[in-house]
Amino acid sequence: xxxxxxxxxxxxxxxxxxxxxxxxxxxxxxxxxxxxxxxxxxxxxxxxxxxxxxxxxxxxxxxxxxxxxxxxxxxxxxxxxxxxxxxxxxxxxxxxxxxxxxxxxxxxxxxxxxxxxxxxxxxxxxxxxxxxxxxxxxxxxxxxxxxxxxxxxxxxxxxxxxxxxxxxxxxxxxxxxxxxxxxxxxxxxxxxxxxxxxxxxxxxxxxxxxxxxxxxxxxxxxxxxx
Amino acid sequence: xxxxxxxxxxxxxxxxxxxxxxxxxxxxxxxxxxxxxxxxxxxxxxxxxxxxxxxxxxxxxxxxxxxxxxxxxxxxxxxxxxxxxxxxxxxxxxxxxxxxxxxxxxxxxxxxxxxxxxxxxxxxxxxxxxxxxxxxxxxxxxxxxxxxxxxxxxxxxxxxxxxxxxxxxxxxxxxxxxxxxxxxxxxxxxxxxxxxxxxxxxxxxxxxxxxxxxxxxxxxxxxxxx
Amino acid sequence: xxxxxxxxxxxxxxxxxxxxxxxxxxxxxxxxxxxxxxxxxxxxxxxxxxxxxxxxxxxxxxxxxxxxxxxxxxxxxxxxxxxxxxxxxxxxxxxxxxxxxxxxxxxxxxxxxxxxxxxxxxxxxxxxxxxxxxxxxxxxxxxxxxxxxxxxxxxxxxxxxxxxxxxxxxxxxxxxxxxxxxxxxxxxxxxxxxxxxxxxxxxxxxxxxxxxxxxxxxxxxxxxxx
Amino acid sequence: xxxxxxxxxxxxxxxxxxxxxxxxxxxxxxxxxxxxxxxxxxxxxxxxxxxxxxxxxxxxxxxxxxxxxxxxxxxxxxxxxxxxxxxxxxxxxxxxxxxxxxxxxxxxxxxxxxxxxxxxxxxxxxxxxxxxxxxxxxxxxxxxxxxxxxxxxxxxxxxxxxxxxxxxxxxxxxxxxxxxxxxxxxxxxxxxxxxxxxxxxxxxxxxxxxxxxxxxxxxxxxxxxx
Numbered sequence: 001x002x003x004x005x006x007x008x009x010x011x012x013x014x015x016x017x018x019x020x021x022x023x024x025x026x027x028x029x030x031x032x033x034x035x036x037x038x039x040x041x042x043x044x045x046x047x048x049x050x051x052x053x054x055x056x057x058x059x060x061x062x063x064x065x066x067x068x069x070x071x072x073x074x075x076x077x078x079x080x081x082x083x084x085x086x087x088x089x090x091x092x093x094x095x096x097x098x099x100x101x102x103x104x105x106x107x108x109x110x111x112x113x114x115x116x117x118x119x120x121x122x123x124x125x126x127x128x129x130x131x132x133x134x135x136x137x138x139x140x141x142x143x144x145x146x147x148x149x150x151x152x153x154x155x156x157x158x159x160x161x162x163x164x165x166x167x168x169x170x171x172x173x174x175x176x177x178x179x180x181x182x183x184x185x186x187x188x189x190x191x192x193x194x195x196x197x198x199x200x201x202x203x204x205x206x207x208x209x210x211x212x213x214x215x216x217x218x219x220x221x222x223x224x225x226x
Numbered sequence: 227x228x229x230x231x232x233x234x235x236x237x238x239x240x241x242x243x244x245x246x247x248x249x250x251x252x253x254x255x256x257x258x259x260x261x262x263x264x265x266x267x268x269x270x271x272x273x274x275x276x277x278x279x280x281x282x283x284x285x286x287x288x289x290x291x292x293x294x295x296x297x298x299x300x301x302x303x304x305x306x307x308x309x310x311x312x313x314x315x316x317x318x319x320x321x322x323x324x325x326x327x328x329x330x331x332x333x334x335x336x337x338x339x340x341x342x343x344x345x346x347x348x349x350x351x352x353x354x355x356x357x358x359x360x361x362x363x364x365x366x367x368x369x370x371x372x373x374x375x376x377x378x379x380x381x382x383x384x385x386x387x388x389x390x391x392x393x394x395x396x397x398x399x400x401x402x403x404x405x406x407x408x409x410x411x412x413x414x415x416x417x418x419x420x421x422x423x424x425x426x427x428x429x430x431x432x433x434x435x436x437x438x439x440x441x442x443x444x445x446x447x448x449x450x451x452x
Numbered sequence: 453x454x455x456x457x458x459x460x461x462x463x464x465x466x467x468x469x470x471x472x473x474x475x476x477x478x479x480x481x482x483x484x485x486x487x488x489x490x491x492x493x494x495x496x497x498x499x500x501x502x503x504x505x506x507x508x509x510x511x512x513x514x515x516x517x518x519x520x521x522x523x524x525x526x527x528x529x530x531x532x533x534x535x536x537x538x539x540x541x542x543x544x545x546x547x548x549x550x551x552x553x554x555x556x557x558x559x560x561x562x563x564x565x566x567x568x569x570x571x572x573x574x575x576x577x578x579x580x581x582x583x584x585x586x587x588x589x590x591x592x593x594x595x596x597x598x599x600x601x602x603x604x605x606x607x608x609x610x611x612x613x614x615x616x617x618x619x620x621x622x623x624x625x626x627x628x629x630x631x632x633x634x635x636x637x638x639x640x641x642x643x644x645x646x647x648x649x650x651x652x653x654x655x656x657x658x659x660x661x662x663x664x665x666x667x668x669x670x671x672x673x674x675x676x677x678x
Numbered sequence: 679x680x681x682x683x684x685x686x687x688x689x690x691x692x693x694x695x696x697x698x699x700x701x702x703x704x705x706x707x708x709x710x711x712x713x714x715x716x717x718x719x720x721x722x723x724x725x726x727x728x729x730x731x732x733x734x735x736x737x738x739x740x741x742x743x744x745x746x747x748x749x750x751x752x753x754x755x756x757x758x759x760x761x762x763x764x765x766x767x768x769x770x771x772x773x774x775x776x777x778x779x780x781x782x783x784x785x786x787x788x789x790x791x792x793x794x795x796x797x798x799x800x801x802x803x804x805x806x807x808x809x810x811x812x813x814x815x816x817x818x819x820x821x822x823x824x825x826x827x828x829x830x831x832x833x834x835x836x837x838x839x840x841x842x843x844x845x846x847x848x849x850x851x852x853x854x855x856x857x858x859x860x861x862x863x864x865x866x867x868x869x870x871x872x873x874x875x876x877x878x879x880x881x882x883x884x885x886x887x888x889x890x891x892x893x894x895x896x897x898x899x900x901x902x903x904x
Contacts, residue, residue, distance in 0.1 A: 135361040
């Protein structure tokens, strides 16, 4: 069994078996993970029936619970998204919205269930928008409980305007190859550092100027009342 | 001597001695740092002669080198910024632009000088824009070398449209108090975790599909050539 | 028959008959439109089967063509969206992605089909993110062909952190009431100004340093080849 | 005398006489303006002593008032900015912050002084960030009073990661040439349409559910009280 596990949430708009540029770049990250004793799984979100909403189970055939389980079991979470109109794809936003449901849960330490996981992003687009897609996604994941290493992203974009996609461009871009390796190694490093020294403090209750001894009780109230 | 040190870069537009709402919230974070054996310093950027540019010394009286030295010596870097027009203040952008100069340096491990530091943000505004200011700033700092814990931000904003500022509103907002504590404790935790397990890999050279043994040589070339 | 027509694309995540805060604010804009001889229709996107994709008909029961027809017939297009995680909802992003399909069409003047329409936005959220949602959406709509008046938005957000929604807060916010009126009147004014003086130039062909007389031919090639 | 006038606010970080890529692209827009009887002026902001702040005169040698006068006299306002770290330059943010001072003024129609002007953007960067820079800047300008035509922007960016600048890349990019022309013609068209049909309504007072006859009085109060 591998030392660490990673889940890649591929947010392409195209259902299987269509070729996904975003998956192609994700697979490059996985090549580095393979060398680092990290077991990886890719989940193409559009292949599942994931309903709009902000809970962990929207019922009526909603398959989000299957995906959420994979997320909870992983040490490393990578959101892989194409760029459309300068920002992340609707499917990536859908994934983040569905993760809102985890705010209502607490683990044994009184933390959100994504605490002590690390997050990264993989982004592809014909052009412009990688910074926007990366920054929004990574920040959202820190609110959900993830930590983020330096250089937590790899992306490929072409120059201004319409143009070839990542695969058409040949997957041979120096900067993208460099950041792919960089991201992979840094995610692994931080995941190990958190295994050795996990966050142990419960998340603070609203207001949060309580003495430590009052915190656990307040958190219980928070969960019951919220 | 304290176990850890933090530098707060206050990016208010107002020179001293004008009252800074952003500093007022930063001081709340410092109260938590004081309890955690973290020594803090606030630098109000507009009180210095910081020239526009993307190098570490723009010459001709430029005082950025003084500030950069403080940043390099800190374990925790917090950018504290007001919101103007929905995004971070011009002074925060200026700080990030000047940090571009650190890309040309390497530490003993062949990393950017901000590696193994942790980053957080403090944001205040009459209204709307905290997510934008936070996400852009934190992402930029990860590219510069910082790691980011979960819940790495605290902010206060009023509701839609013009309105009172943080101090006028009374500094007593439950969510802001909660996130202030949360951010402070998580920054400290991650800083300690990285002291125990620092990133040790040199940053990869362009291309970066080299065998590990070739990396050091390539990095040397990168530095000489770049 | 009314002088102008407006379509509101409500991008709430909640299907009918659930109450939509975003619709509630959209209806306030409609009150002003009613006084200005503008006929309004609200389309709640999640009530339709709108498939992910970037064409105008993704087949297999896709109901986007019905919505696109309404958009093409309107003089004023308003995207109404909740904020989730600091940005526009996934459904708003889905709508923009589907409008990508219109880039492949030209009207009689050789323009995109959304030319000579005007665009505005309505945004609601518990907190923070209105500027981001507005700016991304309006910019996307200008690329698709719409013009934007001054003060093209109305939004309601509460202060920092979780809190009541627009309807719970009582719909009586001074700034929001002001901008609702402002937006409505300015959209109407610009729509009338463009009726009187429509953009008539065909969109330029790639490269676009041709003499005017060559442009029409190049555009034809563009359409045939693209 | 030309029919229309345009002011380009060049927000490069480099003082004259350094070569500005952003200015180089702005000059391409001016070539089209020259053919359309539009008189153009470029103001390189860093060549002036523009102090941080949010008023129209920060005193003590502040040269913003000179620039603001040029802005008020122009029919077309173009903010030209480089990209740094995925967003607009600090100088562009500074310009927007200083325009905050115009919110305190009203023209003869009771509108902000930038009403009935049209806005566009010119953006250059080695890579990624044009959408972000454009959307934030254009939205800010609509709040200040400007209207925005379709395709109101031209940009040049290279592909992912560091690379050549606009001038080094040869200024010969098909998409950028196309959007340069497109933007120029659309700005001119909208400026003329607003000359023929200017916005005439005063901006609404706070609250803004007054009868029209009460509005003028309320606006007077707004100005005196605000």
